[in-house]
Amino acid sequence: MARLIFLGPPGAGKGTQAQVLAQHFGIPHISTGDILRSAVAQQTELGRKAQSYMDQGELVPDQLIIDLVRERLQEDDVTPGWILDGFPRTVAQAAFLDELLKEIHQSYDYVVNFDVPDDILIVRLLNRGRKDDTEEVVKNRLEVYRKQTAPLINFYQERNQLVSVDGDRSVEDVTTHLGQLIKA
Ligand code: ADP
Numbered sequence: 001m002a003r004l005i006f007l008g009p010p011g012a013g014k015g016t017q018a019q020v021l022a023q024h025f026g027i028p029h030i031s032t033g034d035i036l037r038s039a040v041a042q043q044t045e046l047g048r049k050a051q052s053y054m055d056q057g058e059l060v061p062d063q064l065i066i067d068l069v070r071e072r073l074q075e076d077d078v079t080p081g082w083i084l085d086g087f088p089r090t091v092a093q094a095a096f097l098d099e100l101l102k103e104i105h106q107s108y109d110y111v112v113n114f115d116v117p118d119d120i121l122i123v124r125l126l127n128r129g130r131k132d133d134t135e136e137v138v139k140n141r142l143e144v145y146r147k148q149t150a151p152l153i154n155f156y157q158e159r160n161q162l163v164s165v166d167g168d169r170s171v172e173d174v175t176t177h178l179g180q181l182i183k184a
Helices: 014-026 032-041 045-056 063-074 091-103 118-128 135-149 151-157 172-184
Strands: 002-007 029-031 081-085 110-115 162-168
Touching: 002 014, 002 151, 014 029, 014 081, 014 172, 029 032, 032 045, 032 063, 032 081, 045 063, 045 135, 063 091, 091 151, 110 151, 110 172, 118 135, 135 151, 151 162, 162 172
Parallel strands: 002 081, 002 110, 029 081, 110 162
Antiparallel strands: none
């Protein structure tokens, strides 16, 4: 059983590590970015509403994400745990998550903050080459991260709920470190 929140800038390696750990623990990897991209690909109502924000590297409005997460965390496969990757991304989303977890009688074990310097993030994102990984959009996503998401580091730190990992290392090294943190 593990319930983990992965926090960190775009390109920090949250998704990569979430995939490895989710498989290891047999729990779902819940990536709001992946869910949104699939909604865009299928042109659902959510996808149509989210697309222009994503293309510009802006955050999708909180309410859309909140509705999405509320549904996702009440599906059957979450009983053994979950990894939230890319959510919460604003203080309002974090406050909502607290309320939701109370309501559904769940709690999380760790908030893991992935630390990676900006110059490394930019190189990683530009090499990844996703549709929203152009130089201009990447710069905006980093700015949006600093303004809207980075305050969550303090939010969780003040509650003594934050652990940090140095994400500027090989995938294997980060996985090893995470494994040690989560066992401890
Ligand atoms: P990355 O972390 O690499 O930037 P994600 O796949 O997590 O990418 O997210 C891609 C895009 O999806 C974001 O730029 C944003 O527009 C949208 N998005 C994902 N999660 C959220 C969220 N929790 N709140 C608002 N927008 C989100």
